[in-house]
Amino acid sequence: MPRFSKEIYIALFALLGLFTHLALRFTNPSHANWPLLAILIAGGAPLLFDLLRNIFAGDIGSDLLAGISILVSLILGEYLAGSIIVLMLAGGTGLEQYASRRASGVLAALSKRMPRIAHRIDGVQITDVNLDELKVNDKVSVFPHEICPVDGAIEEGHGSMDESYLTGEPFQISKGPGANVLSGSINGETALRVAVTSLPVDSRYSKIMRVMREAEQNRPRLRRLADRLGAWYTLVAIIVASTGWAISTDPKRFLAVLVIATPCPLLLAIPITIMGAISTAARRSIIIKNPGMLEMIDTCRTVIFDKTGTLTYGKPSLTDVQTAPPLTENEAVQMAASVEQYSKHPLAASLLAAAKDRDIVLHPAESISERPGEGLTGIVQTARLAILSRKQALALGISTAVLPEPIPGMECILLRDDKYAAAFRFQDAPRHDSHSFIQHLGPRHQINRLMLLSGDREAEVRYLARQVGIDEVFFSKSPEEKLTIVREETKRANVMFLGDGVNDAPSMQAATVGIAFGPNCDITAEAADAVVLVASLEKVDELIHIGRRMRRIAMESAVGGMALSIIGMLLAAAGYLTPVAGAIAQEVIDAAAVLNALRMTLPSEDLHDF
Numbered sequence: 001m002p003r004f005s006k007e008i009y010i011a012l013f014a015l016l017g018l019f020t021h022l023a024l025r026f027t028n029p030s031h032a033n034w035p036l037l038a039i040l041i042a043g044g045a046p047l048l049f050d051l052l053r054n055i056f057a058g059d060i061g062s063d064l065l066a067g068i069s070i071l072v073s074l075i076l077g078e079y080l081a082g083s084i085i086v087l088m089l090a091g092g093t094g095l096e097q098y099a100s101r102r103a104s105g106v107l108a109a110l111s112k113r114m115p116r117i118a119h120r121i122d123g124v125q126i127t128d129v130n131l132d133e134l135k136v137n138d139k140v141s142v143f144p145h146e147i148c149p150v151d152g153a154i155e156e157g158h159g160s161m162d163e164s165y166l167t168g169e170p171f172q173i174s175k176g177p178g179a180n181v182l183s184g185s186i187n188g189e190t191a192l193r194v195a196v197t198s199l200p201v202d203s204r205y206s207k208i209m210r211v212m213r214e215a216e217q218n219r220p221r222l223r224r225l226a227d228r229l230g231a232w233y234t235l236v237a238i239i240v241a242s243t244g245w246a247i248s249t250d251p252k253r254f255l256a257v258l259v260i261a262t263p264c265p266l267l268l269a270i271p272i273t274i275m276g277a278i279s280t281a282a283r284r285s286i287i288i289k290n291p292g293m294l295e296m297i298d299t300c301r302t303v304i305f306d307k308t309g310t311l312t313y314g315k316p317s318l319t320d321v322q323t324a325p326p327l328t329e330n331e332a333v334q335m336a337a338s339v340e341q342y343s344k345h346p347l348a349a350s351l352l353a354a355a356k357d358r359d360i361v362l363h364p365a366e367s368i369s370e371r372p373g374e375g376l377t378g379i380v381q382t383a384r385l386a387i388l389s390r391k392q393a394l395a396l397g398i399s400t401a402v403l404p405e406p407i408p409g410m411e412c413i414l415l416r417d418d419k420y421a422a423a424f425r426f427q428d429a430p431r432h433d434s435h436s437f438i439q440h441l442g443p444r445h446q447i448n449r450l451m452l453l454s455g456d457r458e459a460e461v462r463y464l465a466r467q468v469g470i471d472e473v474f475f476s477k478s479p480e481e482k483l484t485i486v487r488e489e490t491k492r493a494n495v496m497f498l499g500d501g502v503n504d505a506p507s508m509q510a511a512t513v514g515i516a517f518g519p520n521c522d523i524t525a526e527a528a529d530a531v532v533l534v535a536s537l538e539k540v541d542e543l544i545h546i547g548r549r550m551r552r553i554a555m556e557s558a559v560g561g562m563a564l565s566i567i568g569m570l571l572a573a574a575g576y577l578t579p580v581a582g583a584i585a586q587e588v589i590d591a592a593a594v595l596n597a598l599r600m601t602l603p604s605e606d607l608h609d610f
Helices: 006-027 034-054 061-073 078-095 103-113 202-219 225-248 252-261 264-283 294-299 307-311 329-340 350-355 390-395 434-445 458-468 479-492 502-510 524-528 538-573 579-601
Strands: 117-124 126-130 140-144 152-156 159-162 172-175 192-196 286-288 304-306 312-323 367-371 376-380 383-388 410-416 419-430 449-453 472-474 495-499 513-517 531-533
Touching: 006 034, 006 078, 034 061, 061 078, 061 225, 061 252, 078 434, 103 472, 140 172, 202 307, 225 252, 225 538, 252 538, 252 579, 264 286, 264 294, 264 538, 264 579, 286 538, 294 538, 304 307, 304 479, 307 312, 307 419, 307 449, 307 458, 312 329, 312 350, 329 350, 329 376, 329 383, 329 410, 329 419, 390 410, 419 458, 434 449, 434 458, 434 538, 449 458, 449 479, 458 472, 472 479, 479 495, 495 502, 502 513, 502 524, 513 538, 531 538
Parallel strands: 304 449, 304 495, 449 472, 495 513, 513 531
Antiparallel strands: 117 126, 117 140, 140 192, 152 192, 159 172, 286 531, 312 419, 367 376, 376 383, 383 410, 410 419
8 A cells, every 4th residue: 555645646756747847948938838738637637537526426515626627737838827736736636645544454453453363272283273264163262362263162272362452351361161261362471272163254353343344334534624615615716707707708707717716725734734733742642543433532522431441541450458457458458469379260369469558578488279260269378268259159158248239330248268359349440530631521521421331241330330420321232232332323424433442443443433442452543533542531531622722723725715806706706806916826825724724733731611
């Protein structure tokens, strides 16, 4: 795929041709028009072909007037004027397309991430084979830290897998014999033997790729600001030019009107404003991948949030310790962490972090055992300790009467000498700015609806929604279901979607504006219209303000420039401006519009309001 669009190459060719024309005017005047004719034929023809194709497709915008001007200038022999219009048309379109996201980049990132081979176990041999050679019930080995290539069930091995890219669950999931694994999940530190349960083409990861492809093909098309303004402006210009020609019977008066009517404020000022906004965003750690989103973000009236890693930090933390008297909280944490320091359990790191925060000294443990389905056991200072789930504790005969009431979140139970000692609760804590950010969206940005859309369990999603102040909640949703919900919402209003995982990528494609929160997932970044590199909701607010400021400055440049051009058109139609004078007047108008557009590059501190 070429780095630059066709329009960029045409603009560079036109620029070279204009310099050559100026040189020949002083050295060989009889050939001075040849470079201009080359520009009109080689550069203007492809642009006119694209314009005709758009017209037949019912897409009439600001480019149409420029196309008519190119044709008229060629017919009347005004080659220089036509060549300048080619440069403006190609250059403006090229600037707007530069840095735009390529749709195929998303699928390329998905394909690149997924392994192309699997380690198939043939007896005692391990053979690397292509994924399409695998069959159901084949055995494969997933090495430590590898991406799992298939959907399957573990036959041998005990470890953990990070499924957050696919399911939205924020934690590493313990895996042992009989546990299901998903293609695309990241294995931990232990090699696993996996039996294939579905063909790679039917795997969870492949389904996400198909959903992504469908989302790209049905992505809502955003009509550019320049097109919306240019549609009526083009009609006004043609009417004025035709009237002037009809009254005077002088075709040059028609050209004079079109020359001054050439929508340079639309073709140049708006792209320059957009590029200024892209630069401003980049300085604030925000990457704009689709410049069109800058025009739309301030028009969004519905915001849909993913949960994990977006409104939360994406990792569990110990939030509550319930103990059986006379055991204290610190004593319970000390016991549990002393055993967990030898474990790879997903919550071990959280318990160890809690012990460190409380300056608790750990004791050595003996007889550590962590068999699948039996929890973690060990001996600390002669006490037999076990850390297990509520379900496992009940299976061992612990009465529900001594256990605390279950609450949303993750939990583990500590037994000491086979008796209940403590319960530890964990939550994926909301970001410190989640509540204030969400609460300010309505009064400050006219957001009418706030929705939380997650693949997590109901209790956890509702718990977070109450914490941050969101009423509409969707939980346990697959990427396909998320995509359906986002599509339905975009039919009602412009939608902004914030997420950070592979499972969010299709929804980002379907939303009016998709924002990837954090740089951790290259696939989500490819799917998004913008990537917030710093995990802070304040940066999202800055992006909304940048889009609002860009839109305001672009409107000032475009509408102000067109208003001055309409005055010039009326003077040209009345015969007071020749084509040359009209070109000079248009240059003055262009300069004013461009200078105003450059205000977007000036520093601004007022880019967030919560």
